[in-house]
Amino acid sequence: MRLYNNLINEIKSILSGANIVSGKNALNVSKKISVIFSSETAFELGGSQKPCVSGLAVSSDIKFSNSVHLFGDDLNKIMSDSPFGKFVFIQIEDFENEQDTFNKIKELEALRYHLNIEGFMTRASALNMREQIRVSKKAIKSGVAFGDYGTTLLNEYFKFSYVKSAEIYFVTNFNDFEKLNSVAKKINQTTSALNHIFDNVMFDCSTCNLKEICDEVDGLKELHLKNVNK
Ligand code: SF4
Numbered sequence: 131m132r133l134y135n136n137l138i139n140e141i142k143s144i145l146s147g148a149n150i151v152s153g154k155n156a157l158n159v160s161k162k163i164s165v166i167f168s169s170e171t172a173f174e175l176g177g178s179q180k181p182c183v184s185g186l187a188v189s190s191d192i193k194f195s196n197s198v199h200l201f202g203d204d205l206n207k208i209m210s211d212s213p214f215g216k217f218v219f220i221q222i223e224d225f226e227n228e229q230d231t232f233n234k235i236k237e238l239e240a241l242r243y244h245l246n247i248e249g250f251m252t253r254a255s256a257l258n259m260r261e262q263i264r265v266s267k268k269a270i271k272s273g274v275a276f277g278d279y280g281t282t283l284l285n286e287y288f289k290f291s292y293v294k295s296a297e298i299y300f301v302t303n304f305n306d307f308e309k310l311n312s313v314a315k316k317i318n319q320t321t322s323a324l325n326h327i328f329d330n331v332m333f334d335c336s337t338c339n340l341k342e343i344c345d346e347v348d349g350l351k352e353l354h355l356k357n358v359n360k
Pocket of ligand 1: 286325326332333334335336338339340342343344350351354
């Protein structure tokens with residue numbers, strides 16, 4: 131799977147000034163929904179309609195450094211709802227069958243809807259690429275940082291046997307929001323195109339609303355054609 135490679139490299143280049151942050155505290159993870167009420171919330175990353183963007187992209191040939199990167203302020207410096215970005219890049223096994231690869235992407239995407247990390251409550255929307263995260267007052271008081279949250283998240287991705295390496299980027303400095311937003315949109319459109327292709331939708335680029343992304347990302351059209359001819 132190389133469809134996302136250029137987009138991954140673009141995001142990494144925009145965020146090349148990010149710092150690597152390490153995790154000191156292991157956070158508890160549960161599959162049960164844990165609600166953080168407004169009264170218990172220190173702030174919401176991406177809350178109050180602040181700029182907010184997220185994306186998940188996979189590659190079978192980019193080796194990631196298994197690290198968490200932060201572009202902007204850490205949690206202890208944030209005082210109120212703030213802009214927020216989150217990008218997850220994952221190297222997965224090179225499956226021979228593209229449908230298998232797509233199933234794994236969906237499985238990895240779904241993790242953000244099912245995972246509850248103590249002190250954090252995610253509200254994600256696949257439609258508008260927003261992933262807002264409420265952070266509890268308790269977590270801030272105990273000194274939890276992005277490194278802890280990101281490392282906990284990385285460990286959850288590593289539980290999938292086909293995940294070989296990964297990197298997570300958190301963004302709280304939004305000088306380059308428009309650039310990031312534009313690449314994130316393409317990542318999400320690429321995933322939508324894959325959805326379209328593996329849903330056996332007709333191959334008719336002239337009426338398809340994904341034409342723009344398929345014209346830009348090498349391999350999408352070929353993949354659709356190959357699947358139509360199966
Ligand atoms: S290849 Fe054509 S029909 Fe298929 S998803 Fe892309 S634009 Fe749509």
